[in-house]
Amino acid sequence: MNKFACLLMALLGAHTAHAVTAPLTQGELNALADNLQIRYQLIDSMPQQCPEPAKQCYFSELQLRSPQRYSGADWAIYFSQLMPIYQVESDVFRIEHLNGDLHRLTPTEQFAGFSADETYSVRFYTEHSQITRSEFMPNYILADKSERLRPRVVASTRSVRDEQTRLEQQPYLAPFESYHQLRVSNKDQTPWMGAAYLAQHQSEPELRAAPEGLIPMPREFKVVSQGRISLKKGIRFELTGLDLAQIEMAGKRLAQLGVKQTQKGLSVRVTVDPSLPIAAQGYQFNSSTHLIDIKASGAAGAFYGVQTLAGLMDLKTHSIPSVAIADAPRYGFRGLHIDSARNFRSKQFVLDTIAQMGAYKLNKLHLHLADDEGWRLAIAGLPELTKVGGLRCLDLSETRCLLPQLGAGTGTGAPRNGHYSQQDYSEILRYAKAHHIEVIPSLDMPGHSRAAIIAMEARYRALIAKGKTEAANEYRLVEEADETRYSSIQHYHDNTLNVCLPATYRFVNKVLTELQRMHERAGIPLKTYHIGADETAGAWLDSPACKALNAKQSIASMNGYFIEKVAAMVAEKGITVAGWSDGLSDVNPEKMPKNVQSNVWSTLSEQGHKVAHKQANLGWDVVLSLPDVTYFDFPYQSHPEERGNHWASRALDTRKVFEFMPDNLPVHAEFWRDVLHHTYSADDSDSALKPGVGYTGIQGHLWSEMIRDDLQAEYMLYPRLLALAERAWHKPAWAVPYQGGLVFSRSSGHFNDKKRRLREQDWQRFVALLGYRELPKLTRQGRFFRIPTVAASRRDDGTLNMFSEIPGFKLEALINGRWVNYHPRLDFDSVDAVRAALEDESRTGRALPLPAPVESGKH
Structure with missing residues (x-):
């Protein structure tokens, strides 16, 4: 090399070195985010030994590769990891847990920069377990350390939609190919539910067409004649004792399915007469070639009678059988819980779901509107709740938005962000009423309240800046002198309201008052409010306000104190109070209102029947919300590709929901398994229900931590929703009657061979109706259900x-x-x-x- 070439190389080197020291530009950040390849591999979900202090962990690797060179170290990558990373094996990268599931990866001093196509790896251990692919979140965010530039999602970490299945795919996540990516420990016996497993454990359908019947099954059903009744000319309603608005939505469903109201249509005579000896929400249905006759003692029963007409109809022939039906529901409470807080569910999704709830005779919509990751309902006078609390983006100061938990990314227009305006909420209320569904709102407190806390801090700062100290403190939910250190079950250290501050109760009262006004303006009084009150996490221990309050009153449970106080506030407004069973376990029942609804969510395989029995014996209205059978955010099958959580059930398919015997909780130990696929026993010897005590109803649950858009939500909901409706409405002949004081296990034999045969016959009826008749109706109405494996x-x-x-x-x-x-x-x-x-x-x-x-x- 000659002297000129050496000088040129030196100059180029000097120029390159100078360029490296310059701050990261927006263009460089964008280019790096667009081209950086990040790949995540779950190496082992059950390592033989976990580094201290964890007893259960999993071992993973992140690989980073950039096709272009960048030598700067002034960048950071933010990503969601559901369980905290606690040990990192890398010289060139560090990873720190920030809050909730948010982690930050930054280069160390040893990082020499990205060289073209060189792969950099970092391995790490994470606490607890994480084993379904949907638990590994997308949308890693690249930002500059100084926070001068606009952060950008790393393109290679975005999820994509498969063209044939329309399901979410995760190209950034390496394949799961072994049991070390399915099981959580050596004790775990969870099967890989592939095609061979299904052939051994599923029942092959026996019927080649839909039988006469409908979902949910009526109490009495008789085919009067073998001929079919054609509805091709449409129908014509003749109403007595009600107006068209009370059955309009059932008629709208018929029109969507091809049967419209016409002058020459078959007469459908609908009569509501309170003096008729028909149970509440029940109906009588008789069909002939000249007339369909529906009788009920109330408008809801008439609505269900018209829905039965739609349920009986065959889509291909637009005909129904000639039948006589006498029907009434098993439970008065037949519910569905939708979590719009963690990841937002659009108003249209809620409306579409309400329509299907009405179609299958469900009547309670528990709408979860606030949690740590989002506040989703506009409250007059507190715009920060939705302006700040309804949005996730990368703003570490959280003055504009919440931290981007659950793979939220940075975009303000992403479907996981958003809220319901007061007009939206009124529309939801009215649409639900038209389907004879009560909306039960929930704004979870005192735990799961981070969105509210951060939003009210934004309000506080804005008012303080204006010199309005009194107004700033009116709804402030933080006590600056509280030095309590805690971690919630979702790993937040700042998500719990301080139950000892007067401002907390001013805030709760303000929200309740505005919520009640919204219902009144919609013409639909607020009947039930769900406090939440679950999973509080050891807060308040070092709160001066709580120490002072406890010195005066000697409070046994701070969470119980909050629930009792808010329950009284709710009851004073003429509203029934509801809450989750774990929070209600903290209260003194004598200090609670007369009417209390408890959603019992204890797991059956962990003696959950005892909680349900105890709270029902208190005289409370117990709604069964058991995770191992009613949580539709769990996978249909134990397979890495099936999305969902895994802590209470590894496989919750449509048949499991169908098999549920809600009147007899401990009996399931005879044929179900626990979360590690072990058999278990249920001891009811000292926890029996009192004579005459039962449950108010059952509720399905669509939690949304791993459900980022409405299409994924519908996949998780259907067809399990129809099995839930079947069990909520109809008590089958194969159900084992409850008998207290027994111990149930694989060998106790109360669910005998005869009942197993009856269940199998009933399943064959149900699944034929589901596959041949109801799923085509869902398709016609544009619903996205799970196609079975x-x-x-x-x-x-x-x-x-x-x-x-x-x-x-x-x-x-x-x-x-x-x-x-x-x-x-x-x-x-x-x-x-x-x-x-x-x-x-x-x-x-x-x-x-x-x-x-x-x-x-x-x-």
Whole structure:
């Protein structure tokens, strides 16, 4: 190399070194975010040994690669990790837990910069367990350390939509291929529910068409004649004792399904007469070629009678059978809980869900409107609640928004952000009323209140800046002198209202007053308010206000004190108080109002029946909200690709909901397993229900931590919602009557062979109606339900046997890269994967490869 070339290289080197010292520019940050490749690999979900102090952990690796060179160290990557990272193995990167699930990755002094296409790795241990793919959040955010620039989502960490299934895919997440990515410990026996497992454990459908009947099943159902009644000319309502508005939405559903109201249509005579000997919400239904006659003692029963007309209808022929039905609900409370707080559910999603709730005779919508990650209802006079508390973005000061938990990213227009205006809420209330559904709002307190706390701090700062100290402190929820250190179950250190501050109760009263006014303006009085009151996390221990209050009153439970005080406030407004069972366990029942609704969410496999029995014996209205059967945010099956949480159930499919016997909770120990797939026993010897005591009803739950958009929400909801409606409305002949004082286990034998046969017959009826009749109706109405995965096994002659537990789908096999229609002569060994699809091929279900992983983790 000559002297000129050496001088040129030196100059270039000097220029490069000078460029490295310059601050990161917006253009450089954008380019790096757009091109940086980040890949996450779950190495082992059950390491043989966890670094201290954790007893349970999992081991993971992040890989970073940039196709372009950047030598600066003035950047940070923010990402969601549901469980805190507590040990990092890397010389070039550090990771710190900030709050909730938010972590920050930054380069150390040893980081020499990104070289083109060089991969950098960081391995780390995380507390507890995380094993379904949906628990590994997307939308990593690249920012500059000085916070001068606009942060940007790293493009490679965005999720995408699969074209055939329309399900979320995570290209940033390495494949899950072994049991070390499915199980949480050596004690875990969770099966990998592949095609072979399903063939061994699912029932093959026996019926090739929908039987006469409907979902939910009526109390009495009789086919009068074998002929079909055509509705092709439409229907014509003749009303007595009610107006059209009270059944209008049932008529609208009929029109959506192809049966409109016409002058020449078949007469549908609907009569409401309070003197009729028909139970509340019940109805009588008789159909003939000349008349459909519906009688009820109330408007709700008439509405359900018209929904029964829609339920009986065959979509292809627009006809119904000639039947006589006498019907009434099993429970007065048949509910669904929708979490709009963690990830926002659009108003349209709520309206669409209300329509389906009404179609299947559910009557309570528990709307979860505030939590740590979001406040979703506009409150007059407190705009910060939605302006700040309804938005997640990367603002570490949290003056404009909340921290971006749960993979929220940075965009203000993302579907996970948002709130309901007062007009939106009024529309939801009126639409629910038209479907004979009561809306039960919930703004969770005193725990799960971080959105409210941060929003009221923003209000405080704004008013202090204007010199309005008194107004600033009116609703402030923070005591500056409180030095308590705690961590909530979601790993927040600042999410609990201080229950000893007068401002807390001023805030609660303000919110309740405005909420009640919204209901009054909509013409729909607020009947029930759900406090929440769950999962408080050891706050207030070093609060001066609480120490002073406790010195005066000697309070046994600060959480109980809050619930009792707020419950009295709610009752004074003429509203029934509701709460979660764990919080209500902290109260003195004698200090509670006369009417209390408890949502019992204890897990059955952990003796959850005892909590339900205890609170029902107090005379409270117990609504069964048991996670192992009513939480629809859990996976349908134990498989990494099935989205959902995993702490209470690894497999919660439609059949499990159908099998639920809510009147007899401990009996499930005879045929269900716990979260590690072990058998368990349920001891009711010292916790029996008092004679005559029962439950008010049951409620399904759609929590949203891992459900980032409405399409994913519908996948989790349908078809399990229909099984929930079946159990809430109808008590089957195979249910084991409750008898107190017994111990139930795999060998106790109360659910005998005869009842098992009856259950199987009933399941075959239900699943045929579901697959052949109801899912096509959901398709017609634009709902996105889960297409089932397919069972597959080898016959003795080497051919492929395939079936879908829910019938009515096309079955397909993947052979040499091409999907072909299933036929019984396909060679098993030639098939690489199996799946189900809609008949019109517009969408497919999730494919299962053949074979599934074996327990060694090898294929």
